[in-house]
Each structure stands twice: as structure tokens, then as C-alpha cells.
Amino acid sequence: xxxxxxxxxxxxxxxxVLTRFILTQFSRFIFKRRNTMKxxxxxxxxxxxxxALALLGSITWAGTxxxxxxxxxxxxxxxxxxxxxVGGVTxxxxxxxxxxxxxxxxxxxxxxxxxKVNLSVTETxxxxxxxxxxxxxxxxxxxxxxxxxxxxxxxxxxxxxGVTSVIATVADSIDVSNxxxxxxxxxxxxxxxxxxxxxxxxxxTADATVTVFVLADIPTGTTNGQQANVTLTATTTTAGSAxxxxxxxxxxxxxxxxxxxxxxxxxxxxxxxxxxRDAQGTARDAYRIASSVISVSKTSLLICDPFNGSGATRKSxxxxxxxxxxxxxxAGSATSSASLAQVTxxxxxxxxxxxxxxxxxxxxxxxxxxxxxxxxxxxATGAGFKIDVTGDTRAAGAGGVFxxxxxxxxxxxxxxxxxxxxxxxxxxxxxxxxxxxxxELKPGESVVxxxxxxxx
Amino acid sequence: MKTLTLxxxxxxxxxxxxxxxxxxxxxxxxxxxxxxxxIELKHVAEIEVxxxxxxxxxxxxxxxxxxxxxxxxxxxxxxxxxxGNKPAGNIVINNLxxxxxxxxxxxVFGTNTDITYSVDxxxxxxxNKLTVKDQAGKDIPATVKDYxxxxxxxxxxxxxxxxxxxxxxxxIN
Numbered sequence: 323x324x325x326x327x328x329x330x331x332x333x334x335x336x337x338x339v340l341t342r343f344i345l346t347q348f349s350r351f352i353f354k355r356r357n358t359m360k361x362x363x364x365x366x367x368x369x370x371x372x373x374a375l376a377l378l379g380s381i382t383w384a385g386t387x388x389x390x391x392x393x394x395x396x397x398x399x400x401x402x403x404x405x406x407x408v409g410g411v412t413x414x415x416x417x418x419x420x421x422x423x424x425x426x427x428x429x430x431x432x433x434x435x436x437x438k439v440n441l442s443v444t445e446t447x448x449x450x451x452x453x454x455x456x457x458x459x460x461x462x463x464x465x466x467x468x469x470x471x472x473x474x475x476x477x478x479x480x481x482x483x484g485v486t487s488v489i490a491t492v493a494d495s496i497d498v499s500n501x502x503x504x505x506x507x508x509x510x511x512x513x514x515x516x517x518x519x520x521x522x523x524x525x526x527t528a529d530a531t532v533t534v535f536v537l538a539d540i541p542t543g544t545t546n547g548q549q550a551n552v553t554l555t556a557t558t559t560t561a562g563s564a565x566x567x568x569x570x571x572x573x574x575x576x577x578x579x580x581x582x583x584x585x586x587x588x589x590x591x592x593x594x595x596x597x598x599r600d601a602q603g604t605a606r607d608a609y610r611i612a613s614s615v616i617s618v619s620k621t622s623l624l625i626c627d628p629f630n631g632s633g634a635t636r637k638s639x640x641x642x643x644x645x646x647x648x649x650x651x652x653a654g655s656a657t658s659s660a661s662l663a664q665v666t667x668x669x670x671x672x673x674x675x676x677x678x679x680x681x682x683x684x685x686x687x688x689x690x691x692x693x694x695x696x697x698x699x700x701x702a703t704g705a706g707f708k709i710d711v712t713g714d715t716r717a718a719g720a721g722g723v724f725x726x727x728x729x730x731x732x733x734x735x736x737x738x739x740x741x742x743x744x745x746x747x748x749x750x751x752x753x754x755x756x757x758x759x760x761x762e763l764k765p766g767e768s769v770v771x772x773x774x775x776x777x778x
Numbered sequence: 779m780k781t782l783t784l785x786x787x788x789x790x791x792x793x794x795x796x797x798x799x800x801x802x803x804x805x806x807x808x809x810x811x812x813x814x815x816x817i818e819l820k821h822v823a824e825i826e827v828x829x830x831x832x833x834x835x836x837x838x839x840x841x842x843x844x845x846x847x848x849x850x851x852x853x854x855x856x857x858x859x860x861x862g863n864k865p866a867g868n869i870v871i872n873n874l875x876x877x878x879x880x881x882x883x884x885x886v887f888g889t890n891t892d893i894t895y896s897v898d899x900x901x902x903x904x905x906n907k908l909t910v911k912d913q914a915g916k917d918i919p920a921t922v923k924d925y926x927x928x929x930x931x932x933x934x935x936x937x938x939x940x941x942x943x944x945x946x947x948x949x950i951n
Contacts, residue, residue: 581847
């Protein structure tokens with residue numbers, strides 16, 4: 323404890339030690355002469371004031387205080403000082419010590435702030451990721467926050483959940499594969515394939531957050547609405563290394579000890595299950611298949627025969643004309659358009675394609691109407707196909723006008739019949755334009771192809 | 779002659795002021811009045827540890843401040859014992875609260891003491907009299923977070939051989 327002058331006395335003073343020496347010498351001299359000590363007169367008044375010198379929390383601190391806690395290694399020190407009198411005479415101030423001090427300035431009572439390990443792993447966006455069957459490198463995004471008071475590193479494991487888990491009301495029914503985890507190294511919230519290469523976090527300071535991406539491949543053969551629930555688990559490591567931290571067992575040491583302070587988490591929508599005090603955190607996300615729901619149907623209708631015409635008594639006899647209808651639909655419940663390609667249909671051996679798509683209508687008296695050569699074409703001679711789209715918004719210049727007639731011959735109109743095989747190329751028959759890509763069938767739409775065959 | 783020379787030397791020096799701690803001399807000083815070290819002052823920092831035994835019974839034990847992570851409550855206890863043979867009076871204990879901690883409201887204790895606080899180390903008063911300035915410069919009542927010092931004034935004398943305790947709890951930031 324350093325004695326101080328009180329207030330604005332004249333600054334002439336001698337170093338304490340020297341003063342004490344002189345006084346001692348002086349008093350010794352006096353004692354030789356008298357039994358009582360004379361008052362030592364000084365040239366100026368001293369305020370022997372309230373010796374209530376509250377002092378020294380002599381603090382050494384190695385770090386800074388973060389919002390979530392003092393840095394580990396910080397030394398917290400405290401000292402109590404006591405003044406007292408005996409027989410009305412003020413005694414020297416005593417400073418405390420941890421073991422008990424009876425004179426002097428004492429020793430601070432100190433301890434070191436230990437390493438508190440805590441973290442949170444959180445899914446980003448509170449939504450599942452929509453993916454198509456067979457797609458690769460599909461991303462789900464998470465953040466990891468260091469809730470402790472010391473910089474740490476983190477390693478990651480991504481995994482499929484089992485069929486009992488539910489996210490966003492959909493139960494897990496498929497598994498994704500080829501898990502990879504990448505850290506968002508440029509902190510832009512987007513997975514950048516050539517840039518985000520680190521697979522673990524080396525150092526994350528206390529209070530800081532980092533974004534982490536999980537990549538997975540989606541299996542083929544999966545159908546609209548199926549879902550793969552996945553988890554991401556982060557394990558805390560010593561900063562700068564991939565070695566997991568371990569809690570300091572036993573009694574406090576003189577150095578910085580490690581205490582796991584993470585709470586248990588129970589599985590909720592995007593929250594994973596994690597035990598308390600294991601220096602790990604888990605969050606969940608899901609990949610949901612968004613695909614078209616295609617159904618194909620082929621129906622036939624006898625439209626006429628050479629003897630009965632198109633009347634109610636028409637029969638399926640040689641010379642009769644049958645109208646075929648091939649319908650491809652994308653269900654209204656689908657969450658993705660279909661991109662149709664090609665359909666081939668081999669005609670029955672005993673039939674011949676009607677290149678004119680005759681209506682076949684007419685009274686029995688005009689039975690020539692029920693022949694390909696002389697019947698009335700729906701559209702024009704040589705236009706053997708009619709294509710229509712329902713439930714759509716295709717229009718001129720915006721995906722094409724329908725119903726539309728196509729020639730039988732091989733050309734660029736997407737419909738051909740040759741050597742007993744009908745070939746429809748939907749990417750041509752349904753052109754791009756407006757809100758449509760070539761061959762696109764949006765959810766709720768159907769495309770119908772009509773053609774005739776004559777029964778041989 | 780030597781001693782007279784020394785005396786001259788002393789008297790020729792103008793001792794303008796004497797460090798307050800050593801300004802002990804009054805009119806009728808008795809050498810027996812100076813008894814440095816009559817009080818033993820001990821100050822410990824502890825935390826409470828809960829242990830549950832096999833039967834499920836929970837015991838709370840105090841151990842030296844241990845596994846002190848942010849959020850831990852540290853119990854500071856100052857024990858003062860009269861190790862002399864005369865009663866000690868005018869006992870005042872001061873404590874500058876440690877950095878990186880927050881005083882736990884209502885935790886300050888001290889049998890037979892008047893307890894005052896300070897927000898600046900200069901003025902000590904009871905809580906209702908302490909103020910700090912808000913952002914607008916207006917005086918508002920000080921709260922536990924503003925205290926920088928605690929002072930305990932022990933009432934009366936502490937008899938020889940007797941001891942007493944004061945203390946407080948502080949939470950590590």
C-alpha cells in the first residue's frame with residue numbers, strides 16, 4: 323500500500339523510508355533525554371485523514387470482455403483493506419490475503435477465468451430444399467456460433483435421418499448420398515464451388531458466427547414429394563487444430579481449464595438432438611423431391627366402318643377407321659414441369675395409318691367417307707396428326723396455338739408416321755415461347771395427340 | 779557530538795508533510811498503543827458446488843473459486859480476527875470490486891456492520907443516496923451495476939480473540 327498525501331499540501335516531502343529513518347533516529351535521541359516524546363512540529367498541517375484507502379483490485383487481464391463472457395485466461399483479483407484503532411489509536415492499514423494477513427498491504431485473492439465451451443448450430447432459412455431426382459451437389463445451409471469465451475475450431479459430420487423423422491410435416495422416406503461439408507470462406511452466404519473449399523473451421527472467435535454448407539446427391543427414381551431429412555453435427559476443437567476439446571477433469575488447475583457449458587437440445591423442426599455438455603451441436607434440414615407427375619394413357623375410338631358409316635351400328639371390321647388418342651398429363655399436384663421428349667407407338671400389324679386424319683362422319687349412304695383416301699380430312703390432306711394442349715396458357719408467339727395439325731411425313735413439325743411406327747417429338751411439337759420451354763408440360767396440363775388407323 | 783550533528787541535520791530539514799499513514803504522533807503517545815498486526819485479515823473467493831449422492835441427496839459445498847467460467851457466482855468472504863490482546867475499534871473494511879464481475883444485488887453481508895457503497899471511490903453512502911448520470915447528464919439512482927466499492931463499518935469493538943465476517947457475491951461476466 324502506498325501512502326499518499328491528502329489534498330493540496332506543499333509538495334515538499336521526503337521519501338517515506340528516509341522520513342521514517344529520521345524520525346526513528348530523532349525519537350531515539352529524545353528518548354535518551356526524556357520520558358515523553360515531544361510533538362513533532364511540522365511546518366504545515368497534515369490531514370491524517372480517514373485512512374480509508376480503498377484500493378487495488380490489481381488486475382491483470384490478458385483479454386477482452388466479450389458480450390458472452392470474459393475471455394479465458396483473464397485474472398480476476400480482489401483485495402480487502404481494513405483500518406482499525408486500538409485504544410483509540412489508529413493502527414496501520416492491513417491488506418488481506420487468502421490465507422490471512424496481519425500486517426502490510428497483503429496479497430490479492432485471485433483466480434483465472436476458465437474456458438467455457440458452448441456453441442449453437444442452426445439451420446438457415448427455416449425451409450426445406452427443393453431438388454429434382456438424380457440431381458447432384460444439392461445444398462442445405464447452416465450457421466455455427468461460438469457461444470463460449472474462447473476461440474475454438476469445429477469439425478463437421480452430415481448424415482441421413484431415419485424414416486421416423488419429420489420435418490415440415492413430411493416424414494423422411496429416402497436417403498441422399500455423397501455428403502460433403504464446406505465452410506463459407508468468403509462469408510457471402512452462397513456456396514461457391516471453387517472458393518468454399520475448407521471442410522472444417524480452424525478458428526472461430528468467441529461470439530462469432532460462420533456459415534456452413536452441406537452438399538449431397540439426390541437419388542434417381544425418387545418421386546414428387548419424397549423427402550430426405552439430414553443432420554449436421556459440429557464438434558468443438560482446440561482453435562487451429564482438428565483435435566476435439568476435452569473437459570478438464572478433477573480439480574481446478576492453475577492454468578486455464580475447459581468446461582463444457584452447452585445445454586441439451588431436443589429435436590424440433592430444424593433443431594437436432596444434442597446431449598448437454600458434450601461440446602457438440604446439431605441442426606436439421608431436408609431435401610424434398612419436386613418433380614412432375616406424369617401419366618400416359620392411350621385410348622381408341624371406332625369412328626366409322628365402310629358399311630355403317632359413323633352411325634351407332636358401326637363395327638370394327640376390315641375397312642373400319644379407328645381414332646387413337648395418346649394423352650400425357652402432368653398432375654396438378656406436381657411441383658415441377660415435365661420436359662417431354664419423344665414417344666413412339668408401333669401400330670398394330672393389322673392396321674394402316676390414315677395420313678389424312680379423316681373425320682369418317684357421314685350417313686351410311688356415303689360410305690366413301692370412311693376411307694382414308696376419300697374421306698374428309700379434319701384439317702387437310704396429309705395432315706395426319708392433331709395435337710392439343712389443355713389447361714395451358716400457350717398462345718401465338720408464346721408457346722404456340724393449339725389445337726394444331728401436323729403432317730404425317732418426316733419434317734420439323736414433331737409428328738411422323740412411317741413403316742407402321744408413329745413418332746411424336748414433343749420438344750418440337752410443343753415449341754418454346756412465352757413462359758414455356760420446348761416440350762414443357764406444366765403441372766395441371768395435358769397434351770393429346772390424335773391419329774387414325776384403318777383396320778386392314 | 780555526533781548525535782548533536784544528527785539533530786541539527788534533522789532540524790534543518792523542513793519536513794513539510796508526512797505520509798498520512800505514518801502521522802501517528804499525538805500529544806500523549808504511548809509506545810504500547812502501536813500494535814501493528816492486531817488483526818488478521820483473510821479474504822477468500824469461493825464457489826458453491828452441488829453434489830448429488832447415490833441416494834439423491836443434494837449437498838452444497840464451498841470450494842475455492844474453481845472452474846470459474848463466465849456466469850459463475852463467486853462468493854467473496856473477508857474474515858477479520860482480533861489476534862491482539864486488546865479490543866479493536868473503528869474497524870472499517872473497504873473493497874474495490876473486481877473487474878469482469880457484476881455484484882449480485884442483495885448479496886452483501888456483514889454482521890454488526892453499517893454497509894455503504896460508492897460509485898466513484900470518493901463518496902460512500904447507502905444505496906438510496908447514490909446517483910449516477912444518465913446519457914442526458916441527468917442524475918438517476920445508481921444500481922448495483924454502478925457500484926465500484928463496498929465499505930463495511932463495524933459497530934463497536936471486536937474483543938480480543940474474536941472474529942467476524944463480511945462479504946458479497948459477484949458473478950463473472
